Structure formats: structure tokens, C-alpha cells
Amino acid sequence: MTNSPETEYVDRILDLNPLEQSTEILAQRHAFLHPQAHSAQIFDTHSDHFERREQAVQQIQSLRNVFWSLKQPMLLQQLEQIDVTEFPDLALGLSRLRMIAELKDSFQRLKQHHACFDEFYEPFCSLVVAPPGTADELRTTLLEASRRESADFDFVGPEDYDRAASIIQREFPELYQLETYWLNQIARTTKQGKSIRRTIKILYFLIASTLGITILLSLIYVFSAFDISFGSH
Structure with missing residues (x-):
């Protein structure tokens, strides 16, 4: 028995982690609600968005790895250079790192x-x-x-x-x-x-x-x- 598009959409969403894959969840929702609206352009936009998020994640993780070996001024400077404006979930983690760097x-x-x-x-x-x-x-x-x-x-x-x-x-x-x-x-x-x-x-x-x-x-x-x-x- 073939599942309906609605059921498949719900199954895909439930498999995603909202803490770590919020961007993908939003992309899936947009694609489901607007299946005919410039699908190629939407894919490119979401692909770029996902790449920017992955880059921010990697930058944050790299700083976590060397957090305690960096001098405070250098650490704070590098934390400020990470742009997470588009990603509220990453902004929370980055804000915590800034606070710990100050301490x-x-x-x-x-x-x-x-x-x-x-x-x-x-x-x-x-x-x-x-x-x-x-x-x-x-x-x-x-x-x-x-x-x-x-x-x-x-x-x-x-x-x-x-x-x-x-x-x-x-x-x-x-x-x-x-x-x-x-x-x-x-x-x-x-x-x-x-x-x-x-x-x-x-x-x-x-x-x-x-x-x-x-x-x-x-x-x-x-x-x-x-x-x-x-x-x-």
C-alpha cells in the first residue's frame, strides 16, 4: 500500500531532530506547502542556506576543540566572526560560548x-x-x-x-x-x-x-x- 504525500511528509519530519536540523525541517515544510513554486530556485536557495549552516557548525566546533588553549582576546574575536543570524539554534550555543569565554x-x-x-x-x-x-x-x-x-x-x-x-x-x-x-x-x-x-x-x-x-x-x-x-x- 502506497502512503499518501501527506503521510510521507509527516514521516520525514518526524525523523528529523528539531535541535540540529531545524533548517531542513523548514525546507521540507516549504517544499510540501509550495510544490510547484519555482522548485529549482527553492532547492538552490535551501542548498545555499544548508551550506552556510554547515559552515557555521564547523566553525563553532573548531573553536570548541581549541577553546581552552586560546587566549581570551583571540577567542572572543573568533567567536564574534561567526555569523549565525539565520540560525537561532546555533545562536544559543554561540552565546553560551561567548559567556564562558568571558569567564x-x-x-x-x-x-x-x-x-x-x-x-x-x-x-x-x-x-x-x-x-x-x-x-x-x-x-x-x-x-x-x-x-x-x-x-x-x-x-x-x-x-x-x-x-x-x-x-x-x-x-x-x-x-x-x-x-x-x-x-x-x-x-x-x-x-x-x-x-x-x-x-x-x-x-x-x-x-x-x-x-x-x-x-x-x-x-x-x-x-x-x-x-x-x-x-x-
């Missing part, structure tokens, strides 16, 4: 803070400049790392991540607002883990104490019985 001094101060450590700082820097899909993966990876326990004395543990997240909230509010929800998750997760560990320690102490008291009472009973038996002789 490079704050990131440097965070790096030098005694509560900060490489296992937290480097992924955090990668996270804030990453495109949406990659950023979600990094949030999940770092959140899992913040929960990891180890018996190794030198190993970075949940308390270290909690301390770093708390420091950002208190001393670097300009960085905290970049990833508020995620930083709160790290602090909440590590605090929950700390509470669980504290509860386990208390239970262990109670069990050990109960066991010790039981053994002591048993010994007292045995010695008492022995004294009685010895005294009767």
Missing part, C-alpha cells in the same frame, strides 16, 4: 583552588563548552565518577566531588549558574552516600558493641558458675 579568569582561579582537582576540573571544562548531546554524556559520566568509592587512600572520592561542587556554589556563582542542576546533583548524591556510610558505621558499631556485651555476659556467667561449683567443693 576564563574565573575558571583559572577555580583550577588553582585547593579544593579543586584534575579529575573534576578537566571534565567540567569540557562539559560547559560541549554541544548538547555530548554534554549530556559528560554529565552522566562525571556524576557516576563522583559516586565511586575506593579503599585507596590517594583515590579521589565522593567527598572530594562534593567539596568542589560546594566551593563553586559558594565562591564562584558565575560558574555555578552554568551547570546549577548538575552541580546540585553531585552535592546531593555525595551527601546521600555520606549519610549511608555514616548509618552503616553506626550499625556496625552497635552490632559490635552488642556482640561484645553478649560475650562479656557469657564469660561472667561461666566464671560465676565455675566459682559456685568450686565453692561447693
Whole structure:
């Protein structure tokens, strides 16, 4: 059974990602609503539009790759040179990168803070400049790392991540607002883990104490019985 043009149009649209393929969605809509209106000219226009968008995407990604190695003035200059007037979705990402570029001094101060450590700082820097899909993966990876326990004395543990997240909230509010929800998750997760560990320690102490008291009472009973038996002789 052959699908109607309307059904095929809906199927094509549903296969596209509105966050990353908004231009193509608009092109598909225009083509569907105006199938006879200068189709060749429309195709050329949309093709040029798509190429300009791809160029902007590549420029943004190139700057993401070298973001932390560029000096702030050069970085800001290159960000300003990217034209995203036609692409509102890209404009949002570019605006975020400009804001983070303005905060490079704050990131440097965070790096030098005694509560900060490489296992937290480097992924955090990668996270804030990453495109949406990659950023979600990094949030999940770092959140899992913040929960990891180890018996190794030198190993970075949940308390270290909690301390770093708390420091950002208190001393670097300009960085905290970049990833508020995620930083709160790290602090909440590590605090929950700390509470669980504290509860386990208390239970262990109670069990050990109960066991010790039981053994002591048993010994007292045995010695008492022995004294009685010895005294009767």
C-alpha cells in the first residue's frame, strides 16, 4: 500500500531532530506547502542556506576543540566572526560560548583552588563548552565518577566531588549558574552516600558493641558458675 504525500511528509519530519536540523525541517515544510513554486530556485536557495549552516557548525566546533588553549582576546574575536543570524539554534550555543569565554579568569582561579582537582576540573571544562548531546554524556559520566568509592587512600572520592561542587556554589556563582542542576546533583548524591556510610558505621558499631556485651555476659556467667561449683567443693 502506497502512503499518501501527506503521510510521507509527516514521516520525514518526524525523523528529523528539531535541535540540529531545524533548517531542513523548514525546507521540507516549504517544499510540501509550495510544490510547484519555482522548485529549482527553492532547492538552490535551501542548498545555499544548508551550506552556510554547515559552515557555521564547523566553525563553532573548531573553536570548541581549541577553546581552552586560546587566549581570551583571540577567542572572543573568533567567536564574534561567526555569523549565525539565520540560525537561532546555533545562536544559543554561540552565546553560551561567548559567556564562558568571558569567564576564563574565573575558571583559572577555580583550577588553582585547593579544593579543586584534575579529575573534576578537566571534565567540567569540557562539559560547559560541549554541544548538547555530548554534554549530556559528560554529565552522566562525571556524576557516576563522583559516586565511586575506593579503599585507596590517594583515590579521589565522593567527598572530594562534593567539596568542589560546594566551593563553586559558594565562591564562584558565575560558574555555578552554568551547570546549577548538575552541580546540585553531585552535592546531593555525595551527601546521600555520606549519610549511608555514616548509618552503616553506626550499625556496625552497635552490632559490635552488642556482640561484645553478649560475650562479656557469657564469660561472667561461666566464671560465676565455675566459682559456685568450686565453692561447693
